[in-house]
Amino acid sequence: MTAPSSSGSPGRATPLLAQIWAVIALPLISILLALLVGAFVILASQLVLPGGNLDLLLPLTAYAALFQGAFGNFDALVDTLISTTPLVLGGLSVGLAFKAGLFNIGAQGQFLLGALGAVAAGVALAGAPPLVAITVALAAGILAGAFWGFIPGLLKAVSGAHEVVVTIMLNYIAIAVIAAVVGGPLRQQGRPEAITPDVGNAALPVIIGNDGHAGIALAIVAVAVVAFLLFRTTLGFEIRIVGANPDAARYAGMRPRALTILTMSIAGALAGLAGAVVVLGVTHLMTPSFGTTVGFDSIAVALLGRTNPVGIVAAAFLFGALRAGASLMQIKAGIPVELIDVLQATILLFLVANPVLRRAFRLRGVKAGLETTETITKTYAGEVAPR
């Protein structure tokens, strides 16, 4: 909690340090403040609960268990990586769309469709050679997600239908599609409950520890690909220009419509890959109630990571660690898992309220950073469809 007081000095340090500080100051302060708020919530909840005596050290116990559960040993670290993986991919999905000025709330639906596509292909190829089964199942997940991103992209391009509204609706449709497919054609015959068969040979191989699946490597590859795409290709340049100013992009000869469709499709593909990785790497099957919050957490990850691929990795790692450590926190400290939601939401709240933070901590030098918050504002303001 000492970071705020030292906030002035790094500004006078070497330019490199100052640069790093300028980038990480706001997220770091937000995280520390959120932990502080979380501690107050833990203390306050003890007072509210009947028969609870006040244990002033409980926040420390909770955070220690949280840390131990996320980084305590090799297995814990692998757990963190597993939880991080879908968030990295989902964060890239949302982040890439942000870069093009699109708010992809549909990562959740694209994730679910990707999971469904992967499980469908995986079940069909459960007995095929692993190389074939895995490749096809992953491709199916990616394509299903891309399709679910393509729809809002197309609707925005041809009719101006706002992607926020369309993707939210598509999230619900995705839930219904999953229940219908898992409860219908994909259902394991003879079983009283609706559940898909196991994906068998399409399961991702374990590459680290007991259960660290190959999806972790895939996520790293995806980060490199997206970073390359955004900053080293013409397409990435166009995406960023369209996001910054659609009109300027059009005058410069770019085609915002095509780019909108393409960006949403790639974003969908990334979220779909996230879903595929979870079913092929972790659950290996699907129930119709396949619940997840990855799609929504991805929005937070993209914001926290400032839509930058490297920042997204860092943010996803933080959220992944919170997720992985939550189990031990509940076991050892008896703190409900909802505290993790409180922490995540508070971090975001502070980030969005960054002008207040900057004034409070006199962070004049740090980057405004959240160009993404401006993107949201712009998106919500309902700018017209790119023509």
Added chain:
Amino acid sequence: MRTRFPGLALLVGLAIIASACTSASSPSASAAPSAANPCAGATAHSGGTHVFPTDKTKWKIGVTTDVGTVNDKNFNEYTFNGAKQAAAALGAAVPPVVVPKDASELAKNIQGFVNQNFDIIVTAGFNNGQATTCAAHANPDIWFIGVDQGPPCVTPDGQPDGAFKCAGDAKTLLPKYVAISFQEDQAGYLAGMAAATMSKSGTLGAIGGITLCGPCVRYIQGFQLGAQKVNPNSVLKVAWVTTSDFTKAFNDPTTGKNFGAQFITQNKPDVLFQVAGKTGNGILDAACDASILGIGVDVDQALSYPNAAKCTLTSAEKKLLLATSTDIANIVAGTQKGGDDHWDAKRDGIGYSPFHDLESKIPSGLKAQLDAAFAAMKAGTLKTCPDKCGDISTLPK
């Protein structure tokens, strides 16, 4: 348009190449079988064979719920309460409860308790079945109680059977995995008798959460037979909140209230049975608003949902709390066996709830009738489910 395809192809191509590389390397290593292993994440605890404490106050009991929240006034909550009650009876520590936020966390949460060397791990709900079986397979020396996971279906080597052939004998392969199941149709039968007795018009209603829910179908099948036993002329109308959306089916009281109100207007039942979890709480509200009687499900809903207590006649109960707490007590006492742990009338595993506020309006003979039926169930002489038990096609629309 020309730019679209290279970018997408690049991404897809790279991802596929990457996956091919990682998977290609695996067969050469010893990891080949792990690709087909559905239990990759489940590992044995450390420190040799698990030793159970001789002092029964030292037993460590842990609970992991289904995705959602522990205070669901239903499955998660009553399973947890059963574990709490059993722990209190032993004098052991209050069991910690872990709530997954995501389907991918189910296995990890169970593993968390395994790593902490817990003695008994209780997992609530059918969705935990696969992960619990895996954990029990990897840790044959600690106890697992899986609520609503019976009968377990395993391969000959004791792993969850993805192909559902169930060739393995769970109770010998996984001797410390207690998979609890309930006879829902018996509870539904009792509720049906009560409903038909209280009904003046003879028109009864039943609303299930989702057509995909096997236990929901059995509840309503039993309800129908029970109602016909009391009044052969009674008419049962059945509707389902949804055919696809589980959140809507079991976690959405607002939808339940609207759906219930509409159902009542259309079908004019004067007793309405809800088999839709928390969504059903809204259905009970709708029954209250229409001044008809409602019947709750799974737990005593006059207690779990006091809002509608004034018109909740009774509830078709699965004794989640009793089953969980009894099994824990038996485990500690050394008398519990693994495998399918079926709770029916014989074991008081199902039943009907007290009439509470409506006690004064109950005809004097009803209780005796219900108790007689319950006794017949215990004796095994009462058929409470049609031949196609669990088959939705037997139900009226």
